[in-house]
Amino acid sequence: MAESGANGTLEWAVAARPIPGESVSGDQYVVELTETETLLAVIDGLGHGPDAAAAAGKAVDVLRENAAEPVEVLLVLCHTALARTRGAAITIASISASNGSMSWLGVGNVEAALLRGASPGSPSASPSTDMALLFGGIVGHQLPTLRAHAVDLQPGDLLLMATDGIARSFTQDVHLRAAPARLADGMLERLARPTDDALILVARYGTVVS
Template sequence: MSAWAAPETLHVPIDHHSAVQTAADRARELAQVCRMPGALPDRAAVLASELASNISKHARNGALFLQQSPMGRHASPDTALDIVAVDNGPGIPDIGLSLTDGFSTTRTMGAGLGAVRRIASDLTLRSAAGRGTFAHARLAAPGGAKPLADIGGLCLPAEGEQTCGDAYAVVEGEGSMTGLVLDGLGHGPDAAAASRRAVRTFLARAGAPLPEVLDALHSALRHTRGAAAAAVRVGAGRAEYCGVGNIRVAALSPHGITQQLTGQAGIVGYHLPAPRSRYLDVSDCTTLVLHTDGIDHRWTRDPDPAELSLPPTLLAASLAHTHRRRRDDATVLAIGSPQGIG
């Protein structure tokens, strides 16, 4: 069984050419905090610099999201780093050509995306004309552990806060995946403390029926601020959802949103209604998305078809970049291809 308790995500807006150096510095520092060996911190800095520079030169309203990859929280070589770049620029007309060494549209040396492809352990790139470019570069030590199954997630504090009161965790079992998303009441350190306690409880009870998981969280959070909480268990063809509070779940296909659910009224730790599970048919679903109310739920009313077809890591970043409410903590968890589990 593999388990992952997500750390907070570093967000670097690329709104000025000086942000390129900031992105490089933050990526190097994070790689060092994650104890990535040898030259990997410097390689992380190069990846962030090239992706940020690409936004600065060619796009607008861009950002980088930096975080430890969902591969377990162990020392190297099992640690990996995710660097995700998003923008609202004109898009890349020819992705294959853009990845060619020496190619440039700005009369520079043309290292750019070609360097990113060489340095990254994995690179996923999507672009649509007039809708922007999305890139996910993962950097891992050679021979390290494989990443957790196809998931994407971001956990961002409210503007002005140093700590995020939201959290998420994922446990991959035999033939299923169980995820938890939390929104600690309010924000700041007390909300974060409630969410951290809930994550610890969840990781110890993740194999239990979901209503029992919610009951356990309720008992654990009695002397905290409390939280909204939603658990989901995804297997072949079906997903079970059990939630209390304002955390939403949506099943996506390339053609639109197929189903949506939100939690029962209440606060875990204060007032818990009898938890009940509800179910989603995910036989035709490509991605299951859970998010706190730091993501504006109106994104589901008229979703961009290009966004719906993004893989989970890029989808989570796109939702956070485009639909985030910056005065609140925001968390997105995207679980890909649930029909393939098992």
């Protein structure tokens, strides 16, 4: 059910559905590989239905075409492209292919969490969670001054990105070793709100062995 994929250092999956009664979703995502980084983004076009989907679609196009740009630059490009749309909430993470450094930030309320401590060699006994820094605003209408944060990923770290159609408890009770597709499907099934589009992206960092 989930859409999924992997490259040399990342395994990911997305589970999503529109609000019941709609055929298109304003919740969309991008996973784009360039030679230097992997770009992951989740977009929530304001409201739902075709106008929300159109706003989100414009952001998807901009992100795919400019995937190697820094995350702050990507949000500015999206802001310009979405000016005549409803606008969107967007959260972006860009992971360096060479050293595993991830830079991430968001505008609006697409939450992103990094769940750590799942690595077999991890020094920390208990998992910890980092949340992406989210700035207030609406991409396309009101863009605040942006500053990305960087974090060094360790093998086994799990990145979760969810629109507000997923209950905020999505970072809790996560089985850190489970396959991303299974996690994403399970979260959509258990946590999707009936009143909104819903999308969850799950990505695990670390060499993928299959």
